[in-house]
Each structure stands twice: as C-alpha cells, then as structure tokens.
Amino acid sequence: MADIRRTLTLRDVSEASGVSEMTVSRVLRNSGDVSPATRAKVLAAAKTLGYVPNKIAGALASQRVNLVGVVVPSLSNMVFPEVLGAISSVLEDTGLQPVFGVTGYTPEKEERVVYEMLSWRPSGLILAGLEHDEAVRAMLASAGIPVVEIMDTDGPVIDSAVGISHTRAGRMMAEAIIAAGYRRIGFLGTRMTNDHRARKRFEGFSAALAEAGIAIEDQESYEGGSALAKGREMTAAILGRSPELDFLYYSNDMIGAGGLLYCLEQGIDIPGRMGLAGFNDVELLDGLPMRLATMDACRAEIGRQAAEIVAAKHPAGFIGGEVVTLTPRLQRGDTIR
C-alpha cells in the first residue's frame, strides 16, 4: 500500500487527545481559557503527532495574516540587507513576519512582486523608493493596508514614508567640498536609469555646485560587475582624461573604495592634491587604508521606523500617513582636507 501522505489537521489532534477541535485550536493559539489539564493533553497529542497548524486555513478564517511584505531592488547591494535586518528585528517581537521580494530595479518586476504579495493579503507593505508605475500605486492605494515607502522622501508619497532627501544629501556633499576649497570636480556613478536615489543625489550635488558657479567637469558611469574593480577602472579613466580634477564624488562607497585604492597606489596625495567621497557609510570603509569621506544613509534607522509604522497601525481604520525625513550625516573621514 502506498503511504498516502496527508498533512495533519486539527481534527487529528482532536481525535488523538479526545478534545474538541475548537478547544485544540484555542490551546494552540493560547487564546481563551483552557484548563491546565486539557491544555497538557492537547499539547502532548500535537507534539507526538508532529502537528503543524495550517496558516492558510487560519488566515482565511480569521481574515488576519501576520505577514509584512518588504520589496527592495536588490540584495547584492549591501545596503538593503542592512535595512531588512533592522525591519526583521523590530517585527520579531510583534508577531509579524517579513516576506522579502526583489525587483532587480525593474518596474515590471516590481509590479509582479507587489501583485503577488498583495494576493497573500499581508498586514502591511514596505517598499523601497517613491517611483512606481501607476498600476503599482493604484494597487497599493486601494489595498487597505499600511504602505511605507522607504529610503527616499523627495516626492509624492502613497501612504507613509521614512527616508532621507537624496537631493539634500547631494547638496550637503557639494557644500562640504566647496567649503574645503576643492573646485575641479568629477562625478562617478551608476548609469542612473532606474536608480532614482543616485540620480537625485547627483541632481542635488550639481545644483549646489552650480549655485556656487562650479560645473562638474567630467563624469564616468558603469553598470554591473565588481563595484570595487569598476571604481578603480573608472578612476583611472577619468583621471587619464581630466588630470586637472581635484575632487571625485562617487555615487556609492564601493566604487569610492576602489577609487581610493587606485589613487593611493598611484601615490596621489589624498586629501591634499585630491579629495574623494562616496555615499552610504558601509561597514567596509572601516578596514580601508584611509577612511573615505561618505554620508550615512540612516539605513538601520529607516528600517526600524518603517517596521514600527507597519506594526503600530491597525488593520482597519487607519487613514493618514506619516512622512519621516531623517538627516544624513556627513562623515569627513580622511579624504576631504
């Protein structure tokens, strides 16, 4: 005879323990009053059988799902795992469970991921960025759950948002650079088609420079590959073309670190002859020969507050959204004089 595998149900536990399904359910959820005696019986039966409750049925019956969707563009970026960590640790003691989705920076995939997540009727959704297709905005707006957009606050918000102004972050860096006396400035970054936050930093950066009468003299951009290696290559390329530059602003710390290593190898005097800065304040910078100037993107704090907003809101009856704008902090490091 074939071993017909059926997964266990409440009914099995009920029969094994001689207690009604309803009471078994109560025991397993610690809900309502159950006498210690029956409680023990039920627990014993469930354990011996190896019963694992079916949350699908539970969720359908109770109309409650303890899931929070978290949608980010990438996991290889090093910055998102940190945000996810902060979200997880806050949700840990709320009974909510994060479920991650990755969009690969493409709007089409974002739409699919959001649709998929909403079809599981999560208690809330956290997603990176403010730029979404109309279809996504519509789904989210009518989902009837808290939606928190994270990382960025420069733009219209669907419900709630926690982040920094990347435009402002770019401006701040420009101001620090100008104040330090650098004047011939190069920019190195990703091709920014879908990295809106990098684009906003660039815009803020160049606007602030322009106000001081300074133009960005040269630029390099890359796509894919090892960011550290790309940082080296791009730096070699831009300095080959424009040796007069006295400052290089990188759109992230990894390429900045690559650039820093390159400059040090070339014997370029940092921060005297040339200054360097990145963005994100990644942990890696601690181990480099020299501390790269950067700006803290408040990643952990963003994750924490986003999770708190989702956890605090009640499934029904919430209305307004809050927008929390954190202030990025400049870390001068050793590469701005």
Place this chain on the structure above:
Amino acid sequence: MADIRRTLTLRDVSEASGVSEMTVSRVLRNSGDVSPATRAKVLAAAKTLGYVPNKIAGALASQRVNLVGVVVPSLSNMVFPEVLGAISSVLEDTGLQPVFGVTGYTPEKEERVVYEMLSWRPSGLILAGLEHDEAVRAMLASAGIPVVEIMDTDGPVIDSAVGISHTRAGRMMAEAIIAAGYRRIGFLGTRMTNDHRARKRFEGFSAALAEAGIAIEDQESYEGGSALAKGREMTAAILGRSPELDFLYYSNDMIGAGGLLYCLEQGIDIPGRMGLAGFNDVELLDGLPMRLATMDACRAEIGRQAAEIVAAKHPAGFIGGEVVTLTPRLQRGDTIR
C-alpha cells in the same frame, strides 16, 4: 459614514461582469475553455475594479501553494544573497515563489522559522547547512515536501542536498599551501560555535597539514564587526605574536582582504615572505591591489541546482533524495607563490 474597506472578491468581479464566479475564476487562472467574449468582459471588469485574487482562499481550496521556503543564516554575509539570487532566477519561470527566512546562525530561530514556513504549506524548502535540531529534522522529514539542504554535503542528509565538502575544501587548500613550500601556518577565522562550514574547513585543513607533519602554529578568531577591519586587526595581532609564520589561512575572503591590505601596508613581501588565502571567491577580490588566493564555493551553482530539484519534484509521490557534491575550485590568485 466610515469608508468600510472590504477587499474585493470574485463575487464582485462576477457581478460587475455578469458572469458566474466560476467562469471568472477560470478566466483569471487561464484554466478551462472560456469564450473570447466572456473572457474579455471578465478581464475588463477585474481591471477596472482593481481586483487582486486572494491566494489564501485559492491555496486552501486547491491545496496548492506556489511558495518555496528558503532558510539562510544571514543576509549580511554577501554569500547568501548570491545563492538567493540564483534560486530566484531559476524559480522565476516555474511559477514558484521563494520566501526567505533568516536564522542568525541560531538553532532556536531556525526552528521557529522552519515551523513558521511549514505552517504555510510551501511546495518545498531549501535550507542552508546540514546541522539541525532534532525537532527541525522531524518536522522536515514528515512535511511531505521536497527538502534541499544546501552549501554543505559533509554529513547525513534529510532529503536532498547540493553543496561542496568543506572538509575537502580545507584539505585542498592545505595541500596547495604545502606544495607551494609554506610550512609555518597560522589560521584566522570566526569563532566557529555555529558556523559549521567554517569549522569543517578548519578541520579538513588541519587534518591535511597534520598528515604532512605540520601543525597550525597560531590562531586568531573574531566575532561581529567589520570583517575587513577585523582582518587587519587579527593579522596585526597574530604577526605580532608569531612573526615566524609564513602563511595565513583566513576562513573567509573579507578578513583575508583586510589581512592582505595590512600586509601590503607593512611592506611584507607577498607571496614570497608570506602567503595568504581566503575562502568564497567574493566579487570584491577583483578590486584589491593584489588578487587574494581563495576557493570558489560554487554559490550560484548551488542555488541553481537546489531550485531545480525543488521545481522538478512533484507535490506527491516523491521519495528519494539526491545529493549533489560540487567541487570547489582553487583560485591561486597572486598570494600563493
């Protein structure tokens, strides 16, 4: 009047389109024959309403869930995101959806995460490592779904496994080091209480050395913090204590990279006076001043094959498991002479 938010049901689409719920369901799932005319009506109605199907109800009714649980110890490690990426991309075109869980290297949390996942009745489960509490093994063994343990194949398997032998990886590195003529060897790693794979590499490494009559002369270990910075510190410490060492084996590339940067700064002749090696072959190594010797852990391939096993197996009737042992490749780089 409060705006009572109810999420839309099939019934709403049915009423809006004047088609029975059943037919609406068929259209939305592309199942069965539906006339183009009604099909169009239904699609239009669903779209205008903004209907998102309720997968909870669907899963309960059909007894099918398109979810695959993926349980890893950490996301900040840089190695797991890569595995997850490979899993995602294979599952992408199978209709299955990965759901990630993180254990933080603790058995307690692993048990919670696995239990939680099983309670959603996923189609399969992929989890890192072979070391699990008895409770976890029991749950998985009786879950009636494909279970794939990844990364490691040194030990008893629950169902299927895809990975490398870390013991063997350690041995291979030891052999390469001996063959290159290094004799006074130091080891730097994590405190290995719960990192079983690092422990196995260490065991294979020291066993192979012992067979050649060589003992590990000194060791350093760390926990938490920036791995790159720790690599520097540990290297400074171990060389301070044991300046006679001529090879340093690091349990991962990040601390190895830190050690490499330190040695270069100290003007130590690499790989002549001293050799270095790490483990994982992370992308970052491409951008360093010198290519650290390492060993490829086959991360992408592991993710790919694990996903294929889960995707291929049929919900019912599967029995045996397969164990795929991949062979790690030594990358000599520039730090072994």
Place this chain on the structure above:
DNA sequence: GTGAAAGCGCTAACAT
C-alpha cells in the same frame, strides 16, 4: 462553454 454545489482547515460568534 458555463454554472451550481460542496468543501478545503481553520476560527468567530454564539451556545452551554
């Protein structure tokens, strides 16, 4: 090609 009835495994609400 379309529809009606039954039920997936649980929990809310109401008995007792």
Place this chain on the structure above:
DNA sequence: ATGTTAGCGCTTTCAC
C-alpha cells in the same frame, strides 16, 4: 471551561 455552527473566498467536481 468546552462545544456547536457557520462561513472565510476560492477551486474541484459534476451537471448542463
């Protein structure tokens, strides 16, 4: 403190 009934929103099965 425990049990009973109804039903969550879908899909399966069977009828037309």
